[in-house]
Amino acid sequence: MTPPCTPPRIAAGPRATAADLLASQERHRLAAEALPRVRAASLGWRNAAGALMAGLVAFGLVKGRTDVGQLADRWALAVGCLLLLALVCGACGAYLLNRAAHGAPKPFRLGTRTTRSATEHLEVRSALRALRGGIAMTSACVLFLVCAVGSTWYGPNAKPPAVELSTPATGKLCGTVTGVRQGRIVLKTGGTTVEVVASALTQLKTVEECP
Structure with missing residues (x-):
């Protein structure tokens, strides 16, 4: 015959020490400063990506043929596809970096059990995901743009010289x-x-x- 199971006994734990109090205050400070730090990092990445794109495109740091029609048909098609991919990645990267820097363009849902700390914690996680995605997209945009310009450098002419x-x-x-x-x-x-x-x-x- 099995003995009856005794329920677990719940009792007060040991008294908090000064080290526990300092650790709790530090965790609270880090949690309170997490969202501003992510916002500041996102602004820095956004400005850096914008300056890089402006240097590559507007100021012509990387130049190729001015007329893609001078390339052979297949190379011209490949350059067009690379430029389209660069445009899509650049637009997605700009949106994600702005999303991380300023938040989502939608209101938060308020509930009876919603707290400020929980809302900020969720926003920090979303902003970090957007920041990482924005960095990846802007890097892909630069890569596709450089590949497109390189193809205009080394691609064969549409007609022999x-x-x-x-x-x-x-x-x-x-x-x-x-x-x-x-x-x-x-x-x-x-x-x-x-x-x-x-x-x-x-x-x-x-x-x-x-x-």
Whole structure:
């Protein structure tokens, strides 16, 4: 036969010491200062991200081709997608950083059991999540923007560069080189293909486009 279970006995604990009182005051101070610290950190991150974006875009610290149409079709499409991702990440990052710095644009629900400390604790957790998300989004925005500009640097041209050459027999010609075979340069100019002897060249230079 099992003995009857005795209920737990609840009694007063030991008296609080001066160290316990100081620790409680410190926890209360940290809890009271948590939300202002998160707000101040969010303002700093927001201002730093804004200055970085302004330097990259407005002042042209990172520049590429001014006309994406100069790139090959696939590279131009990739640059457009990267710029779109950078725009979306930048907008989300700006919203999240402002959310962390100033709070959510909605009223708090008040209840009979709602206390100020509990409300601030929930807001601190939400602001921290928004701050971390804003930092991640702004970092992704910078990464996508740099990748887009780098693609404009190293991406292939939509059309190959033209060359201008001269020989005593043909005079001055301008077109695109389509190949080289047996010491002859195959030049496409004006819708026709001309073979020029390389040893007879008197002038050869690259130009952006033929006149």
